[in-house]
Amino acid sequence: AQTVTQSQPEMSVQEAETVTLSCTYDTSESDYYLFWYKQPPSRQMILVIRQEAYKQQNATENRFSVNFQKAAKSFSLKISDSQLGDAAMYFCAYRSGDNFGNEKLTFGTGTRLTIIP
Amino acid sequence: EAGVAQSPRYKIIEKRQSVAFWCNPISGHATLYWYQQILGQGPKLLIQFQNNGVVDDSQLPKDRFSAERLKGVDSTLKIQPAKLEDSAVYLCASSLASSGNQETQYFGPGTRLLVL
Numbered sequence: 001a002q003t004v005t006q007s008q009p010e011m012s013v014q015e016a017e018t019v020t021l022s023c024t025y026d027t028s029e030s031d032y033y034l035f036w037y038k039q040p041p042s043r044q045m046i047l048v049i050r051q052e053a054y055k056q057q058n059a060t061e062n063r064f065s066v067n068f069q070k071a072a073k074s075f076s077l078k079i080s081d082s083q084l085g086d087a088a089m090y091f092c093a094y095r096s097g098d099n100f101g102n103e104k105l106t107f108g109t110g111t112r113l114t115i116i117p
Numbered sequence: 118e119a120g121v122a123q124s125p126r127y128k129i130i131e132k133r134q135s136v137a138f139w140c141n142p143i144s145g146h147a148t149l150y151w152y153q154q155i156l157g158q159g160p161k162l163l164i165q166f167q168n169n170g171v172v173d174d175s176q177l178p179k180d181r182f183s184a185e186r187l188k189g190v191d192s193t194l195k196i197q198p199a200k201l202e203d204s205a206v207y208l209c210a211s212s213l214a215s216s217g218n219q220e221t222q223y224f225g226p227g228t229r230l231l232v233l
Contacts, residue, residue: 004159033220043206045160045224091159095220103148103212104173105222107159 002027004094006108013082014116020067021077021111023092031097034068034075035105040088048090051075053097079113087115119143121225123209129231135197138228142190142211148172149186150222151194152208160208166192199232206230 003026013019025034036048051059051068058066063083067076079086089112093105122141130136142149148167152160163182165173168189177184181200186192196203206229210222 035221037224042226043229044226045208045210047221047223050221093159103220104150104162104165105152105160107161109157109159 002029002032002094002096002106004092004106004108006092006111008111009109010112010114012114012116013079015082015084017082018078018080019082019113021079021090021092021113023075023077023108025073025075025092025094027073027094027096029096029098033095033097034066035093035095036064036066036075036077037091037093037107038086038088039091039110045091049077082115084115084117087113089113121209121211121223123207123225123228125228126226127229127231129233130199131233132201133198135195136199136230137193137195138207138209138230140192140194140209140225142192142209143213143223146211146213146223147189148212148214149192150210150212151184151192152210154206154208154227156205163194163207196230199230201232204230204232 005024032053034051038046038048049061063080065078089110091110092108151163154160163177164184166186169186184194206227208227209225212222
């Protein structure tokens with residue numbers, strides 16, 4: 001079974017600075033997807049960024065980018081120019097590339113990000 | 118485009134009572150998921166539907182939980198009877214398909230259940 005580990009329960013960063021959230025995963029599959037979701041206090045899970053394992057290029061979405069190291073099974077999220085609205089729980093999630101009944105997301109335990117004004 | 122809708126947003130019940138949650142996925146999304154998120158943890162899949170058929174319910178406690186997706190659109194999740202450990206947020210998610218860059222899951226706002 002796949003596992004996702006987020007070793008940083010809490011992180012904080014000064015507004016406008018850069019912060020990196022860590023995620024590692026364990027899998028024997030070669031085809032899969034990785035996601036970062038943001039969950040603010042309202043509890044709505046919002047997709048931040050996604051990465052296909054077959055792509056070598058790291059995904060970017062405006063101020064958000066990932067460092068995907070497939071061999072090391074590492075998938076970190078970098079947030080540049082941090083804003084107050086970035087404060088939330090961030091979850092790393094894994095999805096198998098198998099499309100035959102194994103599409104569920106496996107989540108890590110989350111990292112609570114605090115933005116310091 | 119409207120997002121995933123869920124109701125109610127909050128529910129408080131006593132143990133051994135029953136409760137039902139409703140989810141309306143994004144229009145046209147064939148796949149629907151119910152996740153349970155216990156405080157301090159990441160969400161865990163309870164059940165996955167493809168249209169109105171069950172794809173994965175291996176983590177669903179079938180002695181007390183049931184779910185259906187009639188007509189392949191809306192879905193309800195029921196707990197009967199509830200236990201204290203069922204206190205959690207129940208998240209519904211949907212995806213357009215299960216492959217081909219359409220597998221991204223979009224989540225609703227969740228239903229927070231407190232069992233006393």
